[in-house]
Each structure stands twice: as C-alpha cells, then as structure tokens.
Amino acid sequence: MLASHADRERAVDVLRAGFGEGRLEKGEFDRRVERAYKARTVGELALLVADLPAGPVPQPAPVVAVPRTFLPVPRPRTNGKAVGSAVCGLLCLPTFGLTGIPAVILGHAARSEIRNTGEGGDGLALTGLVLGWLSTAGWALMLTLAFMVGLASG
Incomplete structure (x- = not known):
C-alpha cells in the first residue's frame, strides 16, 4: 500500500x-x-x-467490556392495566364518575400483577386507585344525601 x-x-x-x-x-x-x-x-x-516501541500504523485498541456497574439499568416494562387505571381515574371528573369503578378494578389487578411480575407502573396503578375510590365515594355520598333529602321532603 x-x-x-x-x-x-x-x-x-x-x-x-x-x-x-x-x-x-x-x-x-x-x-x-x-x-x-x-x-x-x-x-x-x-x-x-520496526525496532522501536511503536510503528507507523496505529494498533487497534482491544475491545474491553464495560463493567455492569456503569451500564444503564434496563427499565422494567410498564403494566398496561396500571396505565388503564390511571387513565380511567383521570377521566372520572369529565365522565361524572362513570370510570371510577373501572379505575379501582384495574388498579387492584395491576398492583397484583406488578407484585408478581416485577413490572413498572405501581405509581400509575395507585393514582388510578385513589382517584377511582374518591370518585366512587363522592358519588356514593351524593346518592346518600339525595336519598336522605328525598325521604325528608316526603
């Protein structure tokens, strides 16, 4: 060459x-x-x-594996039911509480799956649970008050 x-x-x-x-x-x-x-x-x-320590052509550096300590930690997959629970919980206000019960059901199912599989999304599931329970409790309170007012007024 x-x-x-x-x-x-x-x-x-x-x-x-x-x-x-x-x-x-x-x-x-x-x-x-x-x-x-x-x-x-x-x-x-x-x-x-040739008789000197380094030659005219640079030698390729050996490939050194990166220690596991410095590798990025792979993020666990987010549980789909947890995402659904959070979405249903956030939609409770615009749907007048219609999505509160599905948020609670999906939240409990998601947290159970997360404990068993190690997936991510526990915060989303908890958000859906809290918002779903608040919506359900709010509607239960409203219906109870309406029933009491109906009984009192005759």
Whole structure:
C-alpha cells in the first residue's frame, strides 16, 4: 500500500520519540528520517521503525467490556392495566364518575400483577386507585344525601 504524508509523519514522530529516549544515535536518526520522507510504501516505513516501541500504523485498541456497574439499568416494562387505571381515574371528573369503578378494578389487578411480575407502573396503578375510590365515594355520598333529602321532603 502506498504511504501517505500522514503515514510518513507518524513514522518520523516514532523516530523522534526513539531518538528522544536515547534508542537512536544522531546519525542513525538522520538517515532514517531521510529514508522515511523518501519511502513510497507503508511497508518501507514499517521497516524503519520496526525496532522501536511503536510503528507507523496505529494498533487497534482491544475491545474491553464495560463493567455492569456503569451500564444503564434496563427499565422494567410498564403494566398496561396500571396505565388503564390511571387513565380511567383521570377521566372520572369529565365522565361524572362513570370510570371510577373501572379505575379501582384495574388498579387492584395491576398492583397484583406488578407484585408478581416485577413490572413498572405501581405509581400509575395507585393514582388510578385513589382517584377511582374518591370518585366512587363522592358519588356514593351524593346518592346518600339525595336519598336522605328525598325521604325528608316526603
């Protein structure tokens, strides 16, 4: 393979490092630098620096596995019933409490599945449960008061 200007400069850098470390004498260094600038192939450059610690072609770094400590923790899948419970709980007000009971049922089912499978979404299930129970209790209170008013008025 033909040598590029960058290949020649890398070889000269290796020669300079070798001279600086005392591995080459001044005369030997000058002769090798002159041959490096006249070299036509990478093989010729490799011969000039073969007896020095580094060659003109960079060696690929070995692939090192990343320790598990530094890997991102995979997030558990979110339970679908937990999402449904939260949505039903949030829709309690616009639906006048119609979705309160489904929110409670889905919330309890989701929390049970989350405990058994280790999925995520416990906060969503709890949100659906709280909103569903509040809606159901509010409607139960309203119906009780309406029934009491109806009985009192005759």
